[in-house]
Amino acid sequence: MEAIVVKEVSKYYVKPVSLRDLFTFFRHRQKIWAVRGVSFQVAPKEIVGIVGPNGAGKTTLLKVISGLLLANNGEVLVCGIPAQRAKHLVGYCISEARSFFLRLSGIENLRFFSALYGLSFKEARQRIAWLIETLALDGVAKRQVMSYSEGMKQRLAIARALLHNPRVLLLDEISRGLDPAMRIRLYDLIRELAKKEGVAVLIASHNLEEIRDLTDRVYLMKDGVFAGAGTYKELEPLITQTFLGESCLSHS
């Protein structure tokens, strides 16, 4: 069975209610399309990348798969279960640096979130000890999160996503703030989780190096649709063109 099945998923946001909407009975509320008719699958043991410039719809797509966001159209299944009911199978590394209780220590944050995932005290203790060691948080785990650097928070976010031993791992800009040595260590961990433990990994990033080094397959996303699919090597010219185009625009 496929770990992630995304069928014709579309998602739009509507602008906040304005005075005009009241007079038009909300008929003309402007829709901002984030994802349009996207379909793909990810098998267990696979590492799939979604690459695209800022605002391409990558994070929205990940949130829909994580069950945090409802799609307007289409269907998302995680290990055969609708995404909204499969949160226990998904580890989502949120790209929000503020998502921790800053006055608590890293280890206390992990203990709290492990309780939300229903891990017993013993299970949580073992899992947290392993994650702290694996993600090199030993020296800082007992410090308040407010004293953490960006990279430490990022490692803590990855630890949180892995707390409940998920079957599907959704990673959004994971290497942000990490030093090269930690990045290599993290890439090894992701490969190990996928290849040895059978976890399906979906990575959204605009870091081309990360996508190239880690993924088996890549989807190029632009303006909410997939503009290409294949291996990184196959898509490299298209990806480069997409990113260079954006870079030229931002320079001009």
Added chain:
Amino acid sequence: MLVALLGFLRRDFLFQMSYKVGMLYSVGSVLAQLLTVFFVSRLFGDHLPKEIARYGRDYFSFALVGLAFLDYMYVSMQTFSQHIRIAQLMGTLEAMLQSPLHPFAVIAFSGAYTYLWTVLRSMVFIIGGVLLGADMSSANILSALVFVMLIVLAFSGIGIASSAMTLYLKQSDPLTGLLGGISFLLGGIVFPVQSLPSWLQKVAWFLPMTHAVEGLRLAILQGQGIFDLLEHAGFLGIWTVIFFPLAFFILKAVIKALSAEGSFGAY
């Protein structure tokens, strides 16, 4: 579920411990309130107004019951929305809702520690009051506990609805503050409802706090059983039956709307 509840309790305990001055202030405020009522009660001496004398105890015991349980109303109405607002501002709400724990449970458990703290505060209030001479020798503990439960249920319906509004509007709900203020004024907390003008008394008896305080006073000061207090318990029960399901309906609709909008993380 129990593991998650314990997780919330542990988190909030650690949080409170990290604000040691705030914790001391909270305990200090209980003692200050207690002593204020104690010294005010000495003004009355043996000349009690008939509205208070009908409870068969002094003013100190009368006011103590009102104030000791007032926090249950405020906590039930405000703790859920306060925790939601803090989580929105801190950015932790989305991370909590990403877990398989149901959003209802996330909201309900967020207030669990505050309830425990309120129980502790009210116990300090009552024990301190008894040490200062309040007479509660004939208290019917069972009746009092039933009324405390009814206060929590009746007001947490409003509190959950308020948390839903906070979730959606991304700002604190002013209505519960208003209801809290009106309940404090008209609910007979520090003076009997009978002291109010007759038209205001009619308004006061439509408030759940008035029935809660009256029920608690009759249970604690006169030792009346729950069957003697059915009128007041029934009012709170009806309030609960109406507002609790309504609150859950509103919260469900808000969660669905926010899942569609994708604005859980917004603040």
